[in-house]
Amino acid sequence: xxxxxxxxxxxxxxxxxxVGLIANPSIIDRTGWDFYVQFPIxxxxxxxxxxxxxxxxKVQVKATDNRNRKxxxxxxxxxxxxTASMPTFYCFLEFDNKNEVQxxxxxxxxxxxxxxxxxxxxxxEQTQEHKNLSKKKMTLTYSEQHRLEKLDGENLKQNLxx
Numbered sequence: 001x002x003x004x005x006x007x008x009x010x011x012x013x014x015x016x017x018x019v020g021l022i023a024n025p026s027i028i029d030r031t032g033w034d035f036y037v038q039f040p041i042x043x044x045x046x047x048x049x050x051x052x053x054x055x056x057x058k059v060q061v062k063a064t065d066n067r068n069r070k071x072x073x074x075x076x077x078x079x080x081x082x083t084a085s086m087p088t089f090y091c092f093l094e095f096d097n098k099n100e101v102q103x104x105x106x107x108x109x110x111x112x113x114x115x116x117x118x119x120x121x122x123x124x125e126q127t128q129e130h131k132n133l134s135k136k137k138m139t140l141t142y143s144e145q146h147r148l149e150k151l152d153g154e155n156l157k158q159n160l161x162x
Contacts, residue, residue, distance in 0.1 A: 002099065004063045004064070004065065004095065005063055007063055007095065007099070008061045008062065008063025008093045008095075008101075009025070009034055009035075009061050009063075011063075011093060011101050012034075012035065012059070012061045012091055012093070012156075013025070013035070014153070015151075015152060015153035015156045016035070016037060016153060016156070017153070018152060018153030018154070019153035019154055019156070019157045020040055021037055021038070021039060021040075021153070021156075021157060022037065022038040022039075022040075023035045023036075023037050023059075024036045024037075024038070031080045032058075032060060032076075032077040032078070032079075032080030032081045032084075032088075033058035033059060033060050033080070033081065033084075033088065034059060034060050034061045035058070035059045035061065036056065036057075036058055037056060037057050037058070037059055037160065038054060038056045039054045039055040039056065039157075039161075040054060041053070041054040042054070055087075055160075055161065056086055057086055057087040057088060057089060057160060058081070058084055058086060058087075058088045058089070059088070059089045059090070059091050059160075060077070060081065060088075060089070060090050060091070061090075061091045061093065062090060062091070062092050062093070063093045063095060064092065064093070064094055064095065065094070065095050065096060065097045066094070067094055067096060067103075069092075069105075069141055069142050069143060070139050070140065070141040070142070071092065071139070071140055072137040072138070072139050072140075073090075073137060073138060073139075073140055074133065074134050074135075074136065074137055075117070075120065075121055075124070075133040075134075075136045075137065075138055076133040076134040078117045078138055078140075079117065079118075079121060079133060081109045081117075082109055082113070082114040082117040082118060083114075084109075087108065087109075087160075088108075088109040089106055089107060089108050089109065089160065090106075090107040090109070090140060090142075091104065091105070091106050091107075091156075092104070092105040092106075092107065092142050092146075101151050103147065103151075104147070104148040104151055104156075105142040105143075105146040105147050105148065106146055106148060106156070106159045106160070107140065107142045107146050113140075116138075117138065120138055121133065124136060
């Protein structure tokens with residue numbers, strides 16, 4: 001029997017390895033992310049780039065056999081991703097009951113999504129007696145605008161930078 005979660009994380013890791021991205025996995029997965037991804041620092045030592053840091057981000061990989069382009073995520077996970085001090089992403093990998101990824105989508109936790117997440121948490125804090133965010137969920141949707149055109153590391157890298 002295949003382990004869909006491991007299959008998704010392995011695929012993501014391979015894509016990072018293809019283009020020299022360092023994908024450090026979360027050893028204890030309680031804070032919302034699966035990989036801390038580091039880009040290599042530029043060798044350009046020009047005055048304009050000397051002090052510029054390399055890009056880094058956190059990514060949560062979600063593997064699925066469904067094609068309905070939505071997934072429920074706990075609010076505790078979403079809060080961690082929305083309040084991180086670096087860019088965060090959800091990488092949705094659709095396997096469609098196969099062993100290879102059929103479609104991939106990269107959803108940036110941007111200002112609009114952060115607002116929606118924090119608004120929902122605020123509403124729960126104001127109106128509900130039981131406020132355990134790990135027992136409450138919010139549905140994330142992704143669409144064609146989030147699709148990776150090619151299923152490889154180069155396309156993943158370009159979309160993370162975009």
